[in-house]
Amino acid sequence: MAHGTSIQYERVAEIGGGAYGTVYKARDTESGRFVALKSVRVQTDQNGLPVSTVREVALLKRLEQFDHPNVVRLMDVCATQRSDQETKVTLVFEHVDQDLKTYLEKAPAPGLPPGHIRDLMRQLLCGLAFLHSNRVMHRDLKPENILVTSQGQVKLADFGLARIYSCHMALTPVVVTLWYRPPEVLLQSSYATPVDIWSTGCIFAEMFRRKPLFCGESEVDQLGKILEVIGLPPEEEWPTDVSLSRKNFPPLLPGPITDFVPEINEKGAQLLLKMLTFDPIKRISALNALEHPYFKDEEILTQTKS
Amino acid sequence: MARTGFCDPKPLLDLHNKVSICSEGLNPALIWIFSQDNAKFTREVFSLSEGPTFHNKTSKRQVENNLLAYSHASLSSFPLCVADGCMEKPVLLHPPGLQGLHSLQVLMPSLLRHEVEMALEKLDLIWDRAYAWDMFLDMMRTQMQNSFPNTDLPQDFTDATRAVLVNWLIQVHVSAETLYLAIHLLNRSLCQIKVYTANLQLLGMVCLFLAAKKEECLLPEVSGLCYLMDHTYTKHQLLRMERKVLCGLKFDLSYCPPLHFLIVFASVARCSAKVVWMARYLLELSLLEGQCVVFQPVQLAGAALCLARQVLEELGGPEGEAAWCLASSLHVGSETVLLRIMHILANAAANAHTRETCATFIKFSSPETMHVSRHPGLKNASGLVGICT
Known part of the structure; x- marks a missing residue:
């Protein structure tokens, strides 16, 4: 039990340089199963491991006890000292071969059937509702960290990592994608669990479009692209404590969402708009989204079967 | 060395x-x-000593009505409990293992649920009552994994x-x-x-x-x-x-301390500040007893409170008894287990002052803790345990 990760886990391949450092696919020599190793280097001062790291990893461990089907399994955690100032914390997750990005790319020509999209969305929201009810926000939801098993089971990955890494992010010059970021994050206003719902909305649209909904190149550009779709919000919804003024954007009116996501049905479009609501307070919650009529509409299923 | x-x-x-x-x-x-x-x-003592005030807010009439509603609601599930306002056995629920949690929710009379929610809120353990019940279930679930x-x-x-x-x-x-x-x-x-x-x-x-x-x-x-x-x-x-x-430990630091259960139970049972300090003393003594690691936090808390009430002979009249009935339906576990823990705690308390390991005894002999560890009733506490609660 006490032996280090390097002995028990045999690196097989490098899988994606995640936003927070390299992720390795490895083989668990005890069980023979594949795992994903994610390491983070944390600065340790004279008081040992930072409180934030201890609490966040402990929280991930606690979530693990619930064994939620739509959340990736955290199998092991290990801390090893690298130097007096640095400790490496390795999180060992179950390995799932495929993420939603490749899943969408692999889907044959007309894209995923509507019933299938609905199933994926339901699972995605279930996982999210679970995290949110345990006071965990993902903060960096995107197709790359939504895993899809060969049986079509959705598993959220990398949640809570954002907080563990955030203090050390300044050190790693990585580009984090802006495409799934909500207005409040782009505006650097305060934010909470609704950020994940925004990202889920973007991903929902992407499942139909098979390409991202908003591909901004900078914070301002990203916000401009968003407002082209949802329109310029009323003055009172614009956060007050931000540097970027509402006046910088043209007075756009919202266009019909089906112009941007043509294949979506009516109820799906309603739900999508509730997720892509500018004001985070008015944005639908994961639990309420699961109650939306979109998920109760049985027609889609029968259509796809016939 | x-x-x-x-x-x-x-x-x-x-x-x-x-x-x-x-x-x-x-x-x-x-x-x-x-x-x-x-x-x-x-803070804790303060919030607990609010007990009587809280009690006064609810009129006697209301308490009676509530209890009536409680007895109606629970007649089918707990025939033992209600007839004379108190039950034969202190333990009403015996859910076998973890599956018990679902049945707990079903069996729990709405009054009790309400009481638990109020207690959690009053004790500042939650920030929104809407989550109180889920949180209590979560506490129960967590604590089941906290014994050895x-x-x-x-x-x-x-x-x-x-x-x-x-x-x-x-x-x-x-x-x-x-x-x-x-x-x-x-x-x-x-x-x-x-x-x-x-x-x-x-x-x-x-x-x-x-x-x-x-x-x-x-x-x-x-x-x-x-x-x-x-x-x-x-x-x-x-x-x-x-x-x-x-x-x-694989970074797993989750734990639901028996103290939280103690405070919730005491709040539901409207225990006096002195009973709470006595129970806290007994509970802390359990930390020194290696044999106590096999018990669940919820059982330890229930036993400590039960023994504290007996030692202080503070049963609170019919109203107190009724409130106690309600609270004791939360001690998940068998009566045998409860009595075993009470025995251990009673013995520990009777000898606490003679032992070398007497930090807890000293701590709870202070005026701030109402001198509970020096209470004369503790000397023959083990004699009390035999008596049915």
Whole structure:
């Protein structure tokens, strides 16, 4: 039990340089199963491991006890000292071969059937509702960290990592994608669990479009692209404590969402708009989204079967 | 080497003398420890002593109506309980294992659920009553994993050594939650990682340090902790042990302390501040008893409260009895288990003042804790346990 990760886990391949450092696919020599190793280097001062790291990893461990089907399994955690100032914390997750990005790319020509999209969305929201009810926000939801098993089971990955890494992010010059970021994050206003719902909305649209909904190149550009779709919000919804003024954007009116996501049905479009609501307070919650009529509409299923 | 640290009386013996010393600014680590402690204690006692006020808010009439509704609602599920306002057995629910949780929700009369929600809210354990019930279920679920299958200790390690170590941690003492978590982490570490006897004190301190990292706003300095251990170990050793413990426990620090259940039960049962202090004393004594690690926190809390009421002979008249009935339906577990724990606690309390490991006894003999540990009723507490509750 006490032996280090390097002995028990045999690196097989490098899988994606995640936003927070390299992720390795490895083989668990005890069980023979594949795992994903994610390491983070944390600065340790004279008081040992930072409180934030201890609490966040402990929280991930606690979530693990619930064994939620739509959340990736955290199998092991290990801390090893690298130097007096640095400790490496390795999180060992179950390995799932495929993420939603490749899943969408692999889907044959007309894209995923509507019933299938609905199933994926339901699972995605279930996982999210679970995290949110345990006071965990993902903060960096995107197709790359939504895993899809060969049986079509959705598993959220990398949640809570954002907080563990955030203090050390300044050190790693990585580009984090802006495409799934909500207005409040782009505006650097305060934010909470609704950020994940925004990202889920973007991903929902992407499942139909098979390409991202908003591909901004900078914070301002990203916000401009968003407002082209949802329109310029009323003055009172614009956060007050931000540097970027509402006046910088043209007075756009919202266009019909089906112009941007043509294949979506009516109820799906309603739900999508509730997720892509500018004001985070008015944005639908994961639990309420699961109650939306979109998920109760049985027609889609029968259509796809016939 | 092994015994230098914790047999040395130098680190804190008399808790309350030390409070005055550290307010003069002798050691920052100690100030941190005691100011935290006092603040939390005062808050808890304060909120608990609100009990009677809270009671008054609900009129007698309302209480009767509620209880009537309660008895109607529960007639089918608990025929034993209601006939004369009190039950034959203190334990109403015997859910077998974890599946019990679902049935708990079904069986729980709405009044009881309401009481639990109010208690959690009143005790500041939640920030929104809408989540209270889920949180209580979560507490129940967590605590079920917080007991140990047996009392086995690693080789070269006896119940007596364990008690000396725990006693020392009680003296170093942070807030109550941190202390309970620290002892839990210590118990788990003893099962999970190999430690030389010489490093036991270090292990105990690291568990306390990690518990503080999880629970406290202000962290003790590692140098302060080394001072408390009389510099038996270096900072470097302490930090190495921290990594070892975190890896051994796989960073799992989740725990639901029996103290939380105690406070919830006491609030539902409308216990007086004195009963609560007595129960807290008995509960803390359980930390020193190696045989108590096999019991669930909820059982320990129920037993401590039950015994406290008997020792103080404070049963509170028919209303108090009714409230107690309600609260005791929360002690998941069998009556035998409850009585066994009460026996252990009664014996521990009767002998507490004669033992070497008497930090808890001293702590609870202070005026702030209403001198509960010196209560004459504790001398023959074990005699009380035989009597049916």
